[in-house]
Amino acid sequence: MGYDETVPAWLRTTAGWSWRLLMVVAAVALVFYATAQVQLVFIAVFLALVISSVLRPVTDFYARVMPRGLATGLALLTALLFFAGLLTYVISSVAGQWEKLAGEFTDGIDQILDFLENGPLPVSITADDVDGWIANGQEWLSEHGGDIASQAAASAGSVFEGFAAIALAIFCTVFFLARGKDMWTWFLNQLPARSRESWKVAGGAGWFTFSGYARGTVIIALTDGILAGIFLAILGVPLAAPLAVLVFIGAFIPIIGAPLAMIIAAVVALAADGFVTALIVTVGIALIGQFEGHVLQPLVMGSQVSLHPVVVAISVTAGTLLAGILGAVVSVPLVAVAWSIFTRLRHKDPPMDDDVPTAKEIALASRQGRDD
Template sequence: MAAEEPGADSGETTHDVQPRNPWTALPWLVRTAVLWSACLVVIVAGLYLLGRIALLLAPLAIALAATIFLTALLDPVLLRLRRLRVPAALAALLTVLLLLGILVGVGALVWNLTASQFDQLSQELTQGVDRSRDFVTSTLPVTDAQLDRLISQARDGLSGSSPDPVSGARTATEVFGSALLALVLLFFLLKDGRSMWHWVLSRMTGPNRAVVAEAGRGGWQTLGAYSRGTMLIAAIDAIGIGLALVVLRVPLALPLALITFLGGFVPIIGATVAGAVAVLVALAANGPTTALLTLAAVIAVQQIEGNLLEPLVMKRQVRLHPAVILVAVTAGTLIAGIAGAFVSVPITAVLWRIIDTVQRHRATATLAVPAAPAG
């Protein structure tokens, strides 16, 4: 008689009981949320670390950002000189000298025309703020003491401590050193930038080389389009608002146009601040009617710029949603102040173009893989 299997007499079949994985026991929605949260924490931590490093090396970071921005802006000039068979070193030197000539010439012209008017501009702004305060206290349930306290707190927060001569001298030295370093790096990037990029690509093998090449090309095109488009749009805004101020006979039209041009390099926030300054000066100089007309002109110019000029100049490859721009400008300002506000949007646009290029390349590669035969 055959031996009975253990447990056969009980009529029960034994099964191996495997311990259940706690991770798989979680609902799929919870697992997805945990994974995305972990990725977000890693990304934010990496960006924060990079921001802290950039703050520690602020002069170098500003010089590098200015160099890359100017290189993308001046690259078409260099290419035109190279097509005329100008040697690379001479073409780069001529491009840098052209930039210096434009900056020095425009700076000297603007200084001669507006230097004597900035004191008057400060007085007009003070008068405009006073008239705005009178309007607020007369129409809203806010007393003069409460409003003065709010204004004093905001002024103290903006001004900070009293200026330190040593700190001011150090800041001036750092600015001069950053500008000099940016010019030297600009020359070398214009001269050898493409060969440097080809050297980087030559060190890569496999399919990653094509992805990096396409992503780098797309990011560089985006930065160039952004730099040239931003300068053109800022100039158009300055001319439009400046002409409106001249027609309305608002004083200090040229300094206000200059502020509008500089504000154009900080999307949304810069234009809003520049428009508010123009309205305050118009209110102080010519009263509420001219201020309202100035406000209407500023809004009209900005609407034409945002809905007509920007889509034509920037193209779709550079355009970002206004919410993304606001978040980027705010984050850049919090991390690196005014310099961060200037560079946050181009960095975001370039990163988005690189990520989009990589995703499209991977999607194309996935579709190109033939399906395995059945059976």
């Protein structure tokens, strides 16, 4: 049956695109719904893919001189020893400087209170006001202690789920590193022959982007942490090593992670060495962030992850609204993978001209059309 000629062409076109858009939205909503139902499995698999992408070069290096299975175990052991050594160093640093920092932090709080009470600010906050806020906070805690305890008991299950997710991630990582190519080939062989090439191209593009993002993020985070640690150590800021680790962790959370780490480092510097050092720390870590964005990101990531900053900001915001910190972490690599697959599979038309007519040119063309 043909089209009804009484329906305008623009309406038929709009209707066609509308139902296609609705189908895409429904498919995306279905994916999010299914992911929410098995969130623990999604987290575990995502973490396994990240670890696999980071450790795959190490595994390939070991596999040159030993069987693949043994190389996988040695790569995981190397990663475990690295993080264990890092954690031991941080704990020893905190234990050695904690008492000193506590006293300096108390002095810093007194300086802040004195500035708020006697400084040039139009609002005056006295020590009695702070004591009143603390008393109100203690009263609120005593009134809601039962609710907090019940929430803490409920969170015990979340802790167990966290350990389960880590165990599943390690289990999957072992197989991804040892037999990843065989698993992918098996999956492709389950598809119709006419679809295998498209899936192979899409999977290759997606893995290239995801692994590049994961490895690049780890390299950039390590560089940020090392630079921040050296910078804080030169300034003599206490707990330089733990703060450097905090900067390292913050680099994994796009947009919001680095500023939070900078604020915490500045607060510690303020408590220990005063306002001038805190200001220097803030400026220094901000410069490290600029070095990361303008030098490290293009150099390390290259063409593997090419997303506009606006897309990154929107992705992180949407991910945070949907799944909190987890959504902020996974949103950028998922969007990058989706865009990479789309660019590999699409049939791109020739680009249009960059010249955009001005309002004067549009008005002149419209006037000429009426005259004709």
